Amino acid sequence: HLTPCNRRLLIAIGAFSVIAFALRAWWLARQSFWLDEGFSVSLTGGSLGYILRQSFTVEPNPPFYFLLLHLWRFPAGSGEFAIRYLSVLPAVAAVPLLYVVGRRLAGPWVGLLAAVLGCVNPYLVWLAQEARMYSWALLWTVLGAYLLLRALNSGDRRLWLLFGLANLLAMYTHSYAVFVVAAEAAFLLIRLPHDRLKVWPGVAASAGAGVLFLPWFVSISAYAGESSTWRGFIGVWDMLRVLGQNFASQAHLPAAIDPWFALLLALFAAYSVLGTRYSVLGTGYFLPLWLLLPVFVVYAISLKEPLFSPRYFIVVLPAFLLLAAAGLAAMPKQAALAGLALVSAGSVWAIERGQTVPSYAKEDYRLAASYISQRSQPGDAIV
Secondary structure (H helix, E strand, O other), X not given: OOOHHHHHHHHHHHHHHHHHHHHHHOOOOOOOOOHHHHHHHHXXXXXXXXXXXXXXXXXXXXXXXXXXXXXXXXHHOOOHHHHHHHHHHHHHHHHHHHHHHHHHHHOHHHHHHHHHHHHHOHHHHHHHOOOOOHHHHHHHHHHHHHHHHHHHHHOOHHHHHHHHHHHHHHHOOOOOHHHHHHHHHHHHHHHHHHOHHHHHHHHHHHHHHHHHHHHHHHHHHHHOOOOXXXXXXXXXXXXXXHHHXXXXXXXXXXOOOHHHHHXXXXXXXXXXXXXXXXXXXXXXXXXXXXXXXXXXXXXXXXXXXXXXXXXXXXXXXXXXXXXXXXXXXXXXXXXXXXXXXXXXXXXXXXXXXXXXXXXXXXXOHHHHHHHHHHHOOOOOOOO
């Protein structure tokens, strides 16, 4: 309904989407592909059958992104900008989705604040500039949350089917989406006794997506799996500290500032739980479940096999940003705008530092390849 208020909101969300695109496309090919991106390019140079065989035997990540990248390379080419551009598109689309999820949870003001936080978030910008699956996992996860909330409101079973499909795509994009699907299933089970007719199709859709994900899970568990030679076990408080700094600034602010910047955003999120007048928790603790259940499940699994890596938790960052937006919205408007301006300024600074401070640079395989191509001779061995 395009009332004057809705028209202004639509223009604002369009503007934030354009800004999100500019931040993510800015300096997209400035840095070289690093090791993981090289794996993406190498794997997707093979046939579709080769990609599927690798994904069901030795590649520890699900195949959807690799299949998509394989098809993308035909029209786009294999340059650094072209390959990474495929990750920019879902990262931009997630910004208006954050708005609609926030609006359904707690109103347009919360949705608008969530869109701004998502637009300038350094963690999202950094991962949007990688030739990896993280931005697509983000998109499917936020889309699944939107469909869940909309289906709960309308009771339309077709929306539950789309919810199940979004979850299936999320899991076949990155395996950590399984933990978000589990959090959504827990949320629905909590609501089941109070609204059985509306909720049970959602439980069935979550279970169905889980069943359809089993072939990859069983195959990779039986035949491959990733040995954690580069990860070590850390305690739960260290996990939360590292995630907080990555979620707030990608740990790209000066060391004296970075922890305080992360604490500021965490306080906004905590205020949404402790002091908000908005009903973000009236939906069965959806956002806290979405944010915390995957973290603690990974911690529990890591007691046996270390699994923690901050980039994998992109699928829970939307819940953190929505909680922070709700906390800001609960403050007086001038305080909320001042807090938003402070977070936005720090975020843009972190984005700039991520590209210009040498210690944050990605591994320079571009330079290594150039060095070898200029100096290697027939018969040389390259180690």
